[in-house]
Amino acid sequence: MADEKIQRLAREIYEEVGGMENVEKLRHCMTRVRMDVRDYSKVDLEKLKAIDGVMGVVEDDTLQVVIGPGTVNKVAQEMVDMAGVKLGEAFPSTEKSEDGKSGKELVEEKAAQMKAEQKEKHKNNSPFKAILKSISNIFVPLIPAFVGAGIIGGIAAVLSNLIVAGDIGASWQQYVDVLNIIKNGIFAYLALYTGINSASEFGATPALGGIIGGVTMLTGMNAEAPLPNLFTGGTLSAGQGGIIGVIFAVWLLSLLEKQLHKVIPDSIDIIVTPTIALLVIGLATIFLIMPIAGVISNSLVGVINTILEKGGMFAGFTLGLTFLPMVMFGLHQILTPIHMEMIAQTGQTLLLPILAMAGAGQVGAALALWIRCKKDTQLVEMIKGALPVGILGIGEPLIYGVTLPLGRPFITACIGGGIGGAVIGAFGNVGAIAIGPSGAALIPLIANNQWLAYVLGLLAAYAGGFAATFFFGIPKDMKN
Numbered sequence: 001m002a003d004e005k006i007q008r009l010a011r012e013i014y015e016e017v018g019g020m021e022n023v024e025k026l027r028h029c030m031t032r033v034r035m036d037v038r039d040y041s042k043v044d045l046e047k048l049k050a051i052d053g054v055m056g057v058v059e060d061d062t063l064q065v066v067i068g069p070g071t072v073n074k075v076a077q078e079m080v081d082m083a084g085v086k087l088g089e090a091f092p093s094t095e096k097s098e099d100g101k102s103g104k105e106l107v108e109e110k111a112a113q114m115k116a117e118q119k120e121k122h123k124n125n126s127p128f129k130a131i132l133k134s135i136s137n138i139f140v141p142l143i144p145a146f147v148g149a150g151i152i153g154g155i156a157a158v159l160s161n162l163i164v165a166g167d168i169g170a171s172w173q174q175y176v177d178v179l180n181i182i183k184n185g186i187f188a189y190l191a192l193y194t195g196i197n198s199a200s201e202f203g204a205t206p207a208l209g210g211i212i213g214g215v216t217m218l219t220g221m222n223a224e225a226p227l228p229n230l231f232t233g234g235t236l237s238a239g240q241g242g243i244i245g246v247i248f249a250v251w252l253l254s255l256l257e258k259q260l261h262k263v264i265p266d267s268i269d270i271i272v273t274p275t276i277a278l279l280v281i282g283l284a285t286i287f288l289i290m291p292i293a294g295v296i297s298n299s300l301v302g303v304i305n306t307i308l309e310k311g312g313m314f315a316g317f318t319l320g321l322t323f324l325p326m327v328m329f330g331l332h333q334i335l336t337p338i339h340m341e342m343i344a345q346t347g348q349t350l351l352l353p354i355l356a357m358a359g360a361g362q363v364g365a366a367l368a369l370w371i372r373c374k375k376d377t378q379l380v381e382m383i384k385g386a387l388p389v390g391i392l393g394i395g396e397p398l399i400y401g402v403t404l405p406l407g408r409p410f411i412t413a414c415i416g417g418g419i420g421g422a423v424i425g426a427f428g429n430v431g432a433i434a435i436g437p438s439g440a441a442l443i444p445l446i447a448n449n450q451w452l453a454y455v456l457g458l459l460a461a462y463a464g465g466f467a468a469t470f471f472f473g474i475p476k477d478m479k480n
Contacts, residue, residue, distance in 0.1 A: 005053065006071070010078040012051045013065055018042025020083055020091065027088045028076035029140050031396040032064040055386060056400020061133065066400045069389050136333040138197045138247065143436050145186045145193075150434025153183035154444035157433065161449065187434070190340065191216050194243045195250050202254035208274055209250045215285050216246055231291040241293030242341045248293065249285040253277055297341045304338065308350045309429075313422040316354050320421020320461070323358035324414050328399065339435045348431025348447040353454050354421045356438040357461040359395035361416025363439075364465025365409045365473060366390065366402055372474045393438025412473030416465020423460040427453035 014020050017037060024036040037043060040063075048065065049057050058064040067075055076087060083091050156179035162168045163176070186193065195213025199206045218238040221227060226235040260273040307315050326332045335351065342349040366383045373379055379402070386397035403410040424430050431447045439458070446454045 006074045006078050009051065009053050009067065009071075009075045010082060013048065013054070013075070014079065014082070016044045016048040016051065017063065023083070023091050025088060025090055026076060026080055026083075026085075028072050030069055030143060031072055031394060032058070032066050033072055033076050033079065034062045034064050037063045055382065055397040056404070058400065061129075066396055068386065068397045069394050132331065132333045134201050135247075135336060137201045138194065139333070139336045141197060142186070142193060146434055146436035147441075149183045149186045150436055150445050152179050153187075153433055154446075156180050156183060157447075158444070187343075190344075191239065191243060191246050194246045198247050198250035199254065202251050204250060204254035204257050205274065208253060208257065208277060211278060212249050212253055212281055212285055213246045215282050216241060216249075216290060218286075227286060229291050230287055231295070236286065236290060239344060241290040242297045242344050243337050244297050244341065245285070245289045245293030247337065249281060249289045252284065252289075253281045256280060298345070300338060301342050301345050304342070305346070305350060308354070308425065311425065312428065313426045316357075316421035316423070316425020317418040318421070319351070319354045320357040320361070320424075321414050321418030323355045324362070324395075324399065324410065324417060327358070327395070328404065336435065342431075343433065343435070346431075348433055349435065350429070350431045352432040352435060352438075353430045353442065353446065353457065354424045356393060356442055357420030357424060357457055358414065358417035359390060359393055359398075359439050360420050360458045360461030361418070361465035362395050362398045362403055362413040363387065363390045364416045364462040364467075365413035365469040366398055367462070368412075368466045368469035368473065369402065369406075369409055372470060391439055392441045395438070406475055408475055409469050409473045412468035413465050415468040416461050416463075419464030420457045420461025424453065424457040427457075430454055430457070 013033065014023070017023060017035060018039060019042070022038050022042050024038050026033065026035050028034060043063065045057055045059075048054065053067060053071070054065055055068060056066040058066065080087050080089070085091055156176045159168070159172055159176045159179070163170060163172055191213035192210045193213070195209040195211070196206045197209075198204075198213075199209025202209075216239060218227070218236065221236075221238070226237075228234075229236050229240075257273060257277045260276060261269060264272050311318075323332065332355075335355070339349040339352055342351065366387055370380060370383050370387075382401050383398075386401050390398045398413075399410070403413045427450070429448065430450045430453045432442060432445045433447045434445050437445060443451050443454060
């Protein structure tokens with residue numbers, strides 16, 4: 001039955017997006033199938049949203065069909081298997097030329113046309129929109145690694161605390177060390193992964209991007225004669241500027257590499273281009289980008305921590321209240337490098353536990369809808385499917401499948417998130433040691449044994465979202 005559902009979803013999605021031949025590329029994230037569509041006029045959005053199993057549709061520079069975690073991987077794989085390509089690969093063109101043009105020429109023409117149309121459609125929200133898209137493309141592939149390694153690090157932290165408390169023997173330390181080695185497989189070398197993914201996003205050679213990321217680690221620097229910081233008069237330190245600096249440096253690398261490919265003869269391009277690109281951008285990274293990005297990232301982290309420390313409940317309420325709209329518009333992607341900088345500098349991100357309350361508010365709102373609108377069997381089935389993953393912190397199915405389409409419950413869910421954020425803000429210093437999970441799944445990653453404060457925040461957000469929705473968020477035509 002499960003296989004039949006996957007095949008049905010894949011087939012019906014193709015039918016409503018104008019057929020397989022109307023898809024140029026396909027990939028997926030944690031909850032969405034993302035398609036580059038050749039001709040949007042062939043897409044029937046209403047029928048696409050009405051497919052059983054589709055929780056919502058997001059129109060952006062890509063067409064995004066919200067299916068939910070777990071299922072999305074299988075549906076996306078089934079869809080590319082049907083097309084005979086791999087995830088992210090270009091679909092073959094099945095159009096026949098009537099004027100002697102090759103299939104490739106037809107595809108290129110249509111791609112250029114669609115690109116122009118989409119550029120016109122989104123001209124009012126670029127280039128900032130483009131920046132958000134790039135940040136998403138850089139970090140979304142790393143989320144499974146953040147989740148897995150972060151939870152392993154959380155287990156290691158719990159065991160360390162038990163050793164210190166004397167609840168378990170010191171012989172457990174070797175197991176803690178092994179777990180930390182696994183965790184550090186991503187967090188210690190995040191600059192390299194960021195450099196590789198940034199290069200892929202910006203059109204540079206991924207290996208060169210990885211090297212530029214590695215440059216920020218200053219491997220091989222003589223500790224007795226450290227490199228000078230030309231701006232502050234002090235010395236450079238490994239990781240200064242963090243991943244913000246890496247992303248900017250690799251963007252410059254992509255610009256330089258593309259220009260070099262144009263002027264360097266093909267016969268020596270493979271030798272000369274990477275050498276010049278690494279030398280120029282490597283020097284710029286060490287002596288210019290690292291110091292400047294270091295000042296920016298330190299200031300940014302300092303300001304955010306100060307706001308959270310001084311703002312307390314008010315800051316927590318405001319952040320918890322506004323995060324769902326940020327997710328809806330894709331603006332939350334800009335926070336990923338900020339989270340990583342906070343973790344790198346302080347060992348935790350104080351933002352994530354507060355922002356996680358937004359999803360908890362949705363859970364409370366969904367429970368209220370379930371009770372007040374139980375005669376609406378379609379809505380109840382949607383809630384049943386989306387609620388478990390919502391509790392675990394994956395909120396998109398609830399956003400696009402339940403609260404946002406109804407309007408008022410989305411607002412009351414935001415209020416619940418604000419209430420939970422206020423509770424976290426009141427406790428203060430509630431941080432997470434890694435990003436990726438949210439909701440209940442974030443509990444193992446809460447730093448400094450502040451998990452009880454986080455759980456109380458979750459419960460407050462559940463209750464707040466439930467009460468606000470139960471009394472004020474039910475659409476009049478849906479009340480039982």
